[in-house]
Amino acid sequence: MNVLFLSSEVAPFAKTGGLGDVAAALPRALHRRGHDVRVFMPFYSRIEQNKYRFRSIDSLRGMRVIFGTRSFEVSIFAAQLPHSMMEVFFVHCPQLYSRHAIYAHDGDEHLRFLVLCYAALEAAQRMRFAPDVVHCNDWQTAMVPLLLKTRFAWDGAIFGRARSVLTIHNLNYQGAFPTRVLPETGLLRDSHLLHQDQLKEGRINFLLHGILYANAVTTVSPTYAKEIRTPEFGANMDGFLRARESSVFGILNGVDYDEWSPQADKHIPQRYGPDWLEGKELCKGELLSRARLPSLPGVPLLGIVSRLASQKGFELLPDALGLALREGKFQLVVQGSGEKRFERMFHDLRRRFPRQVRFQTQFDNALAHWIQAGSDFFLMPSKYEPCGLTQLYALKYGTVPIVRKTGGLADTVQLWSPRTGTGTGIVFDDFNAQAVHWALEAAFNIYRDRPEYRQLQRNGMLQDFSWDRSVKSYEALYARLR
Numbered sequence: 001m002n003v004l005f006l007s008s009e010v011a012p013f014a015k016t017g018g019l020g021d022v023a024a025a026l027p028r029a030l031h032r033r034g035h036d037v038r039v040f041m042p043f044y045s046r047i048e049q050n051k052y053r054f055r056s057i058d059s060l061r062g063m064r065v066i067f068g069t070r071s072f073e074v075s076i077f078a079a080q081l082p083h084s085m086m087e088v089f090f091v092h093c094p095q096l097y098s099r100h101a102i103y104a105h106d107g108d109e110h111l112r113f114l115v116l117c118y119a120a121l122e123a124a125q126r127m128r129f130a131p132d133v134v135h136c137n138d139w140q141t142a143m144v145p146l147l148l149k150t151r152f153a154w155d156g157a158i159f160g161r162a163r164s165v166l167t168i169h170n171l172n173y174q175g176a177f178p179t180r181v182l183p184e185t186g187l188l189r190d191s192h193l194l195h196q197d198q199l200k201e202g203r204i205n206f207l208l209h210g211i212l213y214a215n216a217v218t219t220v221s222p223t224y225a226k227e228i229r230t231p232e233f234g235a236n237m238d239g240f241l242r243a244r245e246s247s248v249f250g251i252l253n254g255v256d257y258d259e260w261s262p263q264a265d266k267h268i269p270q271r272y273g274p275d276w277l278e279g280k281e282l283c284k285g286e287l288l289s290r291a292r293l294p295s296l297p298g299v300p301l302l303g304i305v306s307r308l309a310s311q312k313g314f315e316l317l318p319d320a321l322g323l324a325l326r327e328g329k330f331q332l333v334v335q336g337s338g339e340k341r342f343e344r345m346f347h348d349l350r351r352r353f354p355r356q357v358r359f360q361t362q363f364d365n366a367l368a369h370w371i372q373a374g375s376d377f378f379l380m381p382s383k384y385e386p387c388g389l390t391q392l393y394a395l396k397y398g399t400v401p402i403v404r405k406t407g408g409l410a411d412t413v414q415l416w417s418p419r420t421g422t423g424t425g426i427v428f429d430d431f432n433a434q435a436v437h438w439a440l441e442a443a444f445n446i447y448r449d450r451p452e453y454r455q456l457q458r459n460g461m462l463q464d465f466s467w468d469r470s471v472k473s474y475e476a477l478y479a480r481l482r
């Protein structure tokens, strides 16, 4: 099949979270299975240009992308996606993408990503690439299904058989803009197709229009697919998602084990596997010394690698961790940035417990690998979690996940049962500090019983969340839409 795939992030070029990982791994897996996949993303100035070889595509140089009241000159570049024989296409438009961050939150954020949508569709026309599926991701590219029904509908030769898929990686980021941007969207003449009540209320919500117009809507785990149809998790979209129930699917994300497995990891100080765990001990020692924390025999090390957003549940930690920290029961390495209140909270913990806590704010992929390899437990007390990738990485690295039972965490981590020797982690239900405290005490008890802890570690390491299975679910969905 021909698949046109649009994303605001593709790792390793540009990434802020799981979307970047998935937008690289899924196309890579589809391409390996013989599909012609053309991935489009913005050419952000932040992309490390000396690290990859970009080629300019002559026929797509100096394209004028015109919609509504706006006109932009863009050029398309291509570079090889690492670990793959396929190329990724980059929309070059410095006036929009030369910013301090991937998501700049400037006044023209809607234009930054509409240009990606229009440019990718126009590039497909110029390349004579007729997609069977146009796969868009999150609000940034969610207007594409509507554009296929309006501005691009005339071009039957290219888009006549195209079916659209919208994948929601996180329902809470919706791209809602004031209606005054309407003349800049290119949809003024088709405004009867926009959600009328919201227009009257003064808003255009990009994600909503993807939910309304995509041929299929997917999200990244079966449990999250159910949760988002409820008011509790629906972020005001639950009614629309219930209305489209028969077209909403949950397909679990996979892991790219070329990048994330301790047997093959090129970032960590020592490789290891389920039957040769000595390397993991060494990784712990190296991580502690890199973090300038003392090595305390018998004391478990907890790791966190995360965006610091309220979704992740870190507000529970001061109450949940305080006592155990004062009692010297564990050490903690945290890597993450985001909301300032959480950054302050972790800085504060580090100040109060300098021998136990280390906090690192920079975005550093290699360090994320070190923490996965060197920690004994990986903590995710999420309020909600569409899929979560880091617990999947933790499982592979023998770093026992401690997670709240929500979304993809509920689908991927099973509670350890000492009676049967089954299970892969510590799972708790309630979103409060007592529940986290209970989970930590359970973890420390298991850690003291070495054979039990080893078995739990091994169970996780033997899990298989590779893309092989998930990619077949996407293929089946694409085929169903034809």
Ligand code: ADP
Pocket (backbone or CB within 6 Å): 016, 017, 018, 019, 021, 305, 306, 307, 335, 336, 337, 361, 362, 363, 364, 365, 368, 387, 388, 389, 390, 391
């Ligand atoms: P989300 O998409 O909600 O951020 P996921 O668990 O799906 O959460 O994916 C997070 C991805 O981002 C993982 O690959 C994780 O290693 C990475 N990541 C998060 N924070 C950092 C950071 N500060 N430095 C490096 N990688 C990070």
